[in-house]
Amino acid sequence: MKRKLQNSRNTANVVRIDPLAPDKDEIRKAAQILKQKGVLVFPTSGLYGLAADAFSIEAVGRVFTIKRRPADMPVLVMLSGSQDMKRVVRTVPDFAAPLVGLWPGGITLVFEAGDAVPEVLTGGTGKIGVRMPAHPVARALVRQFGGPITATSANLSGCLAASDAADLDPRICTEVDLVIDGGILAGGVGSTVLDVSRWPVTIIREGAVSRQSIDNVLAKRTA
Numbered sequence: 001m002k003r004k005l006q007n008s009r010n011t012a013n014v015v016r017i018d019p020l021a022p023d024k025d026e027i028r029k030a031a032q033i034l035k036q037k038g039v040l041v042f043p044t045s046g047l048y049g050l051a052a053d054a055f056s057i058e059a060v061g062r063v064f065t066i067k068r069r070p071a072d073m074p075v076l077v078m079l080s081g082s083q084d085m086k087r088v089v090r091t092v093p094d095f096a097a098p099l100v101g102l103w104p105g106g107i108t109l110v111f112e113a114g115d116a117v118p119e120v121l122t123g124g125t126g127k128i129g130v131r132m133p134a135h136p137v138a139r140a141l142v143r144q145f146g147g148p149i150t151a152t153s154a155n156l157s158g159c160l161a162a163s164d165a166a167d168l169d170p171r172i173c174t175e176v177d178l179v180i181d182g183g184i185l186a187g188g189v190g191s192t193v194l195d196v197s198r199w200p201v202t203i204i205r206e207g208a209v210s211r212q213s214i215d216n217v218l219a220k221r222t223a
Contacts, residue, residue, distance in 0.1 A: 013173070014165075019043060019182040022137045026180075031144040033177050039063055041154045041168065043182030045106060045135045046208065047161040047190060048168060050176070051078075054088070054148035057118045063150050064120070066175045069157045074122050076108050076129035076193075077148040078138060084148050088128050090114050096196035098217050103132035104139070106208025110195040121150075127197055137182045153190065163187035 017026055030051075033040055037059040039052045050066065052059035054077045063075060077088060082100075085092060090112040092100070099109060113121070113128035122128055131151065133139045142149050153161035154172055162168045165181040173179055193204040194214060201218070203211060 013177065014179045014181055016181045016183075017137060020136055022140045022182075024140075027137075027140045027144050030141055030178060030180060031146075034059075034141075034145050034149060037062075038177035039066060039175075040178040040180060041165070041172065041176050042138060042141055042180045043135055043165075043185055044133060044138045044151060046186045046188050047163050048154040048165060048185070049138070049151045050154045050172075051141065051149045051151065053145075054121060054150055055116070055118065057120055060118060060120050060150060062175075063152060066172060067152065067155070067157050069152075071120070072123045073157070074125055074127065074129060075150050075152045076131060076191075077121065078133050078142050078151040079130055079148055080142045080146055081132075085130070086114070088114050088117050088130060088148055093196065093199070095199050095201070095218075095221060098221050099194065099196060099201075099214065102209060102213065102217065104134040105132075106134070106191040107131060107214075108191045108193045110193060110197060110204065112197045127195070129193060131191060135182070135185075137180060141180075161190070 015026055034053050037056050039062045041048050042051050050063050052063050108129040108131045110127050110129045117128050155161045163185040189207040192207040192209040195202040
């Protein structure tokens with residue numbers, strides 16, 4: 001059956017959860033795994049992601065290993081709230097402040113990384129991509145954890161990401177500590193990635209939030 005995960009050997013590490021009203025006990029258990037330097041798969045708005053404590057070099061290293069991701073490729077993080085910005089971002093330029101209003105949702109804003117951000121997260125770029133989750137499970141997880149978590153897609157580097165837990169690569173499922181199955185997600189493109197570390201802002205990847213939406217926000221700033 002399609003809803004059966006491909007890696008039957010690891011089904012004990014799979015929990016199914018209501019995507020609209022996530023079970024609080026399951027979310028607490030998942031957050032505890034993160035606090036113990038674990039890595040888990042979780043649903044975001046469109047695709048499944050890999051979550052780890054963004055400030056744990058060991059946990060973030062596992063994310064890179066699981067994804068077979070080159071060390072020079074940065075990993076974005078999700079925030080539990082605006083209070084987390086000061087933990088990961090050096091500064092929010094005045095021109096970038098209105099763009100934060102596009103959260104929660106499918107836009108990743110790239111800032112100069114704060115001093116406390118592990119270099120492994122930035123891929124040596126000195127910059128960090130951040131976003132605020134819209135999906136109820138992702139939002140509940142990062143809030144329960146109480147700090148930034150990684151949110152890179154749950155796929156091997158160079159391979160397609162999954163919008164259905166049943167389509168996750170078995171190698172991913174085998175190597176994580178937990179898979180949170182939130183059902184079939186919206187799919188489609190990933191988040192729009194926008195570098196706001198300097199003016200003019202630069203779209204690194206156009207995705208869920210259109211260039212027009214970004215231009216509209218910036219136009220209000222200059223009006």
